[in-house]
Amino acid sequence: MAATATERKLLLDGEWVETGEWIDVASPYDGSVVARVAKAGAAETRAAVDAAERAMREPLPAHKRAEILVRVAGALGKRADEAARLVSAEAGKPLKAARVEVARAMSTYTMAAVEARKLAGEMVPMDASQAGEGKLAFTLRVPVGVVGAISPFNFPLNLVAHKIAPALAAGCAVVLKPASQTPLSALLLAELEHDAGLPPGWLSVLVGPSGEIGDVLVEDERVALITFTGSGSVGWGIRERAPRKRVNLELGNATPVIVEPDADVDDAAARCAANAFSFAGQSCISVQRIFVHEEVYDSFRDAFVPRVEALRLGDPADEETDVGPLISTAERDRVLAWIEEARAAGATILTGGTREGELIAPTVVERPPAETHLACDEAFGPVCTLQPYTTLDEAIALANGTRYGLQAGIFTSNLRAALAATRALEFGGVTVNEVPTFRADQMPYGGVKDSGNTREGPAWAVREMTEERLVVVQL
Template sequence: MATTATDRKLLIDGEWVETGEWVEVDSPYDGSPVARVPKAGAAETRRALDAAERAMASPLPAHKRAEILVRVAGALGRRADEAATQIAAEAGKPMKAARVEVARAMSTYTMAAVEARKLAGEMVPMDASQAGEGKLAFTLRRPIGVVAAISPFNFPLNLVAHKIAPALAAGCAVVLKPASQTPLSALFLAELEHEAGLPPGWLNVVVGPSSEIGDVLVADERVKLITFTGSGAVGWGIRERAARKKVNLELGNATPVIVEADADVEDAATRCAANAFSFAGQSCISVQRIYVQSDVFDDFKARFLPKVEALVVGDPADEATDVGPLIAPGERDRVLEWIDQAKSGGATILTGGDLDGDLLRPTVIEKPAADAHVACDEVFGPVCTLQPYDTLDEAIALANSTRYGLQAGIFTASVKSALRASAALEFGGVTVNEAPTFRADQMPYGGVKDSGNTREGPAWAVREMTEERLVVLQL
């Protein structure tokens, strides 16, 4: 994947700045240099917070916020190829998946603009009690304050959009720390915001070590809300350290799928194959654990494996590629170790488990031990497991058997089974006859247990980023 390295700048207080030190961004596919980004530290982060605080002293009316968000969505549409190419270069995401991410980011901005226009409180029925007789009361939605946003590498455009767009819709200035592996898409979005007329200070982007930037964001009292997507250990650690702030966490999963005997097995196999290995499994809701009712287990396997083996592994810049590289060689090596552990524990590798050049081939593991990493931890790689079960209760228990609870799925022709599973699965979302990797950007998205404590999607995120103020009038 040939790239030409270029230098970028950070956005702080409406200015594009350099720091004299650099973060190197390299291609996950071939290690070639993609770009250099100025390395920020504590001083730049404090400067960004100063700018955000000043910006919020002059609030933007809702209609102006909405207009800016709409203009960003339009700019993304006009520059979609550029945005997708950049995602492929810095994240190693195949172009077909990168194009989907750009389209989704457009949707995220569009939905956030809608929320900016309709953000309002509600009436309180005061005369429902004797004490409230003769009074009128309502609530206002006010911006919570400066938002610190920390985003991961795997969706470097749309997960940034899910933090910036709702915050701006709510009237909150943002200091964004994108993943150091993939900061270019965040800076691209910042460029679009700047060109769309966002005043200085409302969005600031700093790139650098968490030990410096993150510590300032956690400690500085001007930050009222931290929104974090990433690993559970880091996320829950932030929440413990920032006890007086609102900390919204969207974390990992070990995504289960249940395939009942009455399901459309061909459709289930097709959807699972596509969603277990897209972007090399580097999604919080990538299909990982597939539980198939014993009567159709062999049928499912016979349909599923050819679809997996037909996936194209290769250069993410190639439009034909389905599965590209993991974000770093160390991650590839970790996943290989997990595969070897499962094999040593008695599991069968049905396909994959080895490298195609430097790329890990899509891997399907049958019947891993319950304590194998691939069965109970988040793989975050191109690996899924197959396991038969006899009863729906057994399948639900298996699906619930990890500490995670983001999304789960069930394939079945029975409404009764679908509703029963939806009630019993301990996850923030349950999909029926659709892979749980599915996400529409306007829907509430988030988990329970170790998978997080919030719901994203503009309508829900905007409300998280505002506070209710009660107003009582004596009539």
């Protein structure tokens, strides 16, 4: 049975355990302690890997894995309000956005259950060559092994779901390290997995220092794959330290949007305003850099800025709040410094740029110089930029002018322009007449360049978490 709401134990080898040390989980909005969580370290991580290895010696049939995943989705639906309020409390996410995250996590588990049921290899046409005559061959998809999963704070429920659900669908046991700022949602999912009948060892959830838990996951040869979502420096550092493992990285972005002169300007302005500031911009694909053709620049700006100013800033627990706090005061101060840097370099602050209590007012920065952070780095805060351009080639060059490549978007009614942009934009995904903040959980999601090296979405993640084994039979 799980611990109380204010004191959470860790799931380790099917048991809820204390360690004698605790981590306080504080509200980013007012600093109050939401709960305290048992603190794990290297010893608990090694025990979790031991348990995962033992568990995989007795594989779970695909139908049982699928049934467990479906039960988790159903149980999460029954506790949807509780889960949304937990996300809001620990992450400072506005409640309306937290409810969307819960619905998406349910979808992620449901899609993963589908993948568990249809996981299969393929036939090889052996008699296509003389050497293969008289032979039958096919491939199997087998689990890659123990998965070490490291998830970030910004989607503490759904990004955890994107780690756990595909791994279990693939037949892999998981050792999960959620962000220490937001571990409660992960522990709720662990509780649901446990109650759904997941046998001991198949999932352990450990909260504690990255240097202890992460080091074991990186160094232990029994961990075959690490799936990481977070900062580029940490992610690529893991990749360098574990060259013999599969290391799947989902990292950052400085998300661009191009608005062509033939676009529906009002629609583009409305979508960008809503998606540049959701969860205070703390999403890897939050709209950040908006490039608008000079012919419609003024009309876009005049439609966009009032919509930004209409967003409600405040307590994330309030059903009407659109923009809440950043995850920490350090992040708040960094974003304010980046805004001031752009202002000092000659940019114009069209709205926002100020603190309101502990919050940052939604901010629009016009024409930031190319060398400023806001023009090329990931802001991860409630701020976006506006800049005019003359030709589509210029806009594409501006959009590509960053080390990131996760998702980008273009608004246009010209099919030729749309297809040209999808080929020229150096990003893992391109949206047309939709903001690149859009993500459906069944689609392949991932980036290029410094944004990562893999694709998530259950169908794609399951492939990453399995090996292809060839079987040849002499007839």
